[in-house]
Amino acid sequence: MLGKVRIVTDSTADIPSEVRERLGISTVPLKVIFGEETYLDTVTIDPEVFYEKLAQASTLPTTSQPSPVEFSDVYQRLLAEDAGSPIISIHLSAALSGTYQSAVIAQSMLEEEADITIIDSKSASYGFGLRVVRAAEMAQAGESKERIIEAIEQLERDSRLFFLVDSLENLQKGGRIGKASAFIGSILNIKPILSLDQEGIVTAVDKVRGSKKAMLRIIELLKQSFGDEPVSVTMAWTSHRQTAEELGELIQREFNVQAMDWTRVGTVIGTHAGLGTSAVFMRRL
């Protein structure tokens, strides 16, 4: 009899800590580096404190993936608890971070053959966080590795994410602007509607002027995918919850929302998205 599947992710999944604890999700933190200070994403620095620091910082902090050893430690711990348990390790888009790479190396470093499936989510924040949560729920219910991976893939097709940033500056400076680079330095206050493409690269789906129009455009885009189907929604924000709340209200009105949750964007994603970012993650139920 095989043990229950174990779920590993990294801190950029932006899963609230109480959910992670309840579902037994092992989370490896990325790092954010302010000058000489290195912090573990949301572990040794609280987002609230971090965003205040970010607002005052003259140069942007840098970020770093976990080291392979940090992953192999977690894998080893899980294997020590129950050597027969398969591990599914789901991570931030490899196009945005070397986190997936580190996890892959960690696997190769393990002495014994272990059943570890490492997945490049090609997504970020709760975009893959919601897959991790679903995987962990299924693992708790004793579902097989294969069923869980299938469900994760289905969820990828059944969910969409959009985000709005105050300014593209952080994305550009941090080198993560991807295909939205065309909107840099515009005179007009153009708001690109941002998402991640199939390769997990930042892309601008559309452009509008003004934040109200941007929200309305997001509603339209989501309508195209979800219509009046029952959906579950997670809203996320970095520093100003109000904009995300405004968007959340619109979504409540316009969609068949069965559940709406809130989560704070962590420090690593927050470094690159910047202050005043709001995001919506919607999935078909």
Add this chain to the structure above:
Amino acid sequence: MSKRFINGSDFAAMVLLGAEYLQRNAERVNALNVFPVPDGDTGTNMNLTMTSGVRELRSKPSDHIGKAAEALSKGLLMGARGNSGVILSQLFRGFSRSLASLEEAGATKVAAALQHGVDLAYKAVVKPVEGTILTVAKEAAKHAVQYARRTNDVVELMQEVHQKAHEALQRTPDLLPVLKQVGVVDSGGQGLVFIYEGFVHSLTGMEGGGYRDSYSMQTEAATPEEVTAPSAAPALRKHEPLSAQSRLSTEAIEFLYDMEFFINRKLGGPKLAFFNESAYKKALEKDGDSILVIAEEDIIKVHVHSRKPGDVLNLSLPYGELTDIHILNMREQHRDLLEHELSDVSTADYSAAELLAGQSVQVTPPGQVFERAPYGIIAVAMGEGIADIFLENDVDTVLSGGQTMNPSTEDFVKAIEALSAEHIYILPNNGNIILAAEQAAELSERNVTVIPTRTVPQGLAAVLAFKEEETAERNSAWMKSAAEQVVSGQVTKAVRDTSIEGVDIREGDFIGIKEKTIVVSDPSLAGACRGLIGSMMENGGDLLTVLTGEEADSAETASLCEWIAEQYPELELEVQKGGQPLYPYLFAVE
């Protein structure tokens, strides 16, 4: 100085100096970082990785080289950060495994260990990319294995390793086009060379002095500041503080044509488009870099790296005659170096006559066909600010014109012919200009669609609805419908007494025109603006754009904005410098 074997203490000394060199030069390495993400932290990450390795090595001092290398490897793995850091940790993980059981190592063993490190690193990386630290390590190790057959001196071997790594580093731009484009060598590879340099100097006892000089050549173009090392003071160079990253967006676009030419305004004919340097530069930036525009009286010198030399020339044609045109394909050199992709194209320096003989210039390098851009957009505008806004939002050509000075059909035809695009849109932005534009569309054999925009705000809404990747039909439909959704307003001075549709107008009064109708006449500019905005907001709106004209003064604008914010607290307000004559303010409500 020679050494047949190195033991754990020798190795520790090498690593310590290697780490020190890396640390001193971390900022330089950061400055080179454009791949895989141009975030300028390779040096920081490698340094932190190495620091963790050194800490572990120091905590477990051993004369046994296997044990010392193992300690380093463990420390590196624990502290590995960033892609280069992770690769570094893999290089030394393989290295240490290979030496695990040895008390001391000779040249053959060291070479084999370097090779083992490279093998492991290549295996560990999901998608190995050449032209990075991997290539530098690989070529150095390969050479080491060969060279170890000729010598049993470890010092000499490491000197060779360092030299080869240095050479491989110089070639990284030939393997990774993004490096070539920015003009830098690979950052991670540079970090590794610093480490190897420390190794060599530790073995030869030549610490510190002069070591940096060997690197000044390759990094000088991209070094934002001289970070350390008083030893280099005499050679200190002052460079423009331009980091490699700032010249690059993540999508490594290859601007492979190096272009240089002059625009002669005197030879350009009577109806030249007005030359706005910043707008012109912005237009070049859309598809180019390393841009230099020097405008002096009637001669404008232009230098740019572009993907589409034809577009650059066509973009320049409305401003005058082009002379002294030089175009060079910068990728050729790189291609020649790639053995498997040798091409026999000789020169790409085209003469001006060849270039201007055809209607549009199309350069076709081997294996890649350059096509016309799918779309071109021509807009009519008065005012530098408005022209700038159009040019930075997908418009290719701005023709000067408006209420008093209308471009002719011929002006449009010329602008159409100058554009190398499959489908061309014209935004007349004035009711009186639509006809001329439509006539030009009929006369031209090209695909031209006139979006009948009557005002500048309508034109702006139309360009923002334009999408490069969409079909022409959809773009036409969206641009038209976007233009119709804007409420346009303009304020100007009445030139005579009259009465129109119940509005009494006196000469010198300010009149507010909503779409085509005069809705207000007021002796004060503020009154006219308020009345006009009130009328424009009758059916609500989310965003009000104000384009300030030549005659608008900033105090007037500020008080107007205050009034708007008070009156319509929910409304988003955006004020832009339009610079248009005759109309102190243009408004758009969306």
